[in-house]
Amino acid sequence: MKKIYVLLLVVILATTAMVSIVSAADTVKIAYLTPSLDVPFWRYVKFGVENEMTKLVPGAEVTTYDSKNDASTQLANAQDAITKRVDAIVISPTDSASIVAVLSIAEEAGIPVVICDIGADSGTYAAFISTNNFDGAKELGEYIATKLEKGSEVAQITLNQARINGVKRKDGFDAGIASNELVDVDFKQMEKVNREEGERFAQDLITAHPEVKALFCHSEDPSMGALSAIESAGRTDVLIAGFDCSPEVVDAIKAGKIAATAAQQPVLMGRYASQAVDKILKGETVEKEIQLGTLLVTKDNINDVYDTLVEVALTEK
Structure with a gap:
């Protein structure tokens, strides 16, 4: 009986091991x-x-x-x-x-x-x-065009133009601002796509082009950097338009510090x-x-679209 029990135990253990191996493999x-x-x-x-x-x-x-x-x-x-x-x-x-x-x-x-x-x-x-990306940026450009006088100067802080999406955002925005004949005078390409780049490039652009009235930044964190540069320069006449969203961007839109963003999902x-x-x-x-x-997010509609934003764009945990 003892031999049978031991043999049975060995069979059970072997079977369990095989099941574990199969499960791991699957x-x-x-x-x-x-x-x-x-x-x-x-x-x-x-x-x-x-x-x-x-x-x-x-x-x-x-x-x-x-x-x-x-x-x-x-x-x-x-x-x-x-x-x-x-x-x-x-x-x-x-x-x-x-x-x-x-x-x-x-x-x-x-x-x-x-x-x-x-x-x-x-x-x-x-x-x-x-x-x-093209249509999202175009819609954003059209919105900014309604906020500025005809022929106003704008500039962009873009994604690396080796990225297809960066090219489409740049071209789409240019197509949108054409609705009020705004002039895209310059752009700077990001590599790290971070806040520091947004701030530095915004400083460069408003210094080189003092008449610029809007900056389109291709990503959410750099948009906040661009906002810091504009505020530090005391420029209350420059609109910030962004692409993508974050809780900080939402707060900035509610406060009227960022004009709008084209939020991806x-x-x-x-x-x-x-x-x-x-x-x-x-x-x-x-x-x-x-x-x-994309979702065009502005101060006027932020409360209406906020719950959707959280569901499709702002959850990371």
Whole structure:
């Protein structure tokens, strides 16, 4: 009887071990490669990716890689994820050119890639979740045009123009301000996309162009930096227009310090990216390109749109 009991125990332990191995092997592993977690926008996307993936696939492992705004770091992160045999990669590129190398090594490894924002110059990917940057910036430009006299000078603090989304924001805003023949006199390209750049470039622009009446800043944290520069210079005649949103930007809009922002929906973008991954892994058809709109946020409508903003754009925990 004792021998039978021992044999039974061995069988049970062996079976348990096999089940554990199978369960571990079946764990869905996703990598999210983000440009920089120092930027609030990417933390909002991260939340959307992670939260939605774990809802769709309980027990899924989502590893987020911070690329520190460096293309070579993002490539190294992709190589690490591929070595660890993730089932899929969600990537927000550091720029549209360098992502091509990431797409290439992922394709060679047979790992599907979903691009979430910014876009790629070329390469193979399963799906692309993006914002209609041109239309969002155009609507913002049209709004600013209604606040200024015909022919007024404006300037931009842009994303790196090596990013497709940065080009579209710049062009869209120019198309919008044309409605009142405003003149875009200059622009400065950001690399780190942080508050310090926004403040420094705003100082440069209002010094070089003392007649400028509005600054369009392509990201939320730099918009706050630009506001600091304008306030320090005592310029109450310069409007700040932004792209994206943050709690600070919301407060500044309520206070009338920022005229308006075109708010993307980063949490929703992250959720859509995870939904695409889930369909891909199930062998289902997924839309190649999904494009979301922006929300024009002003002092006049901030109370009406605030709850929606929190749901689709401002949650990171």
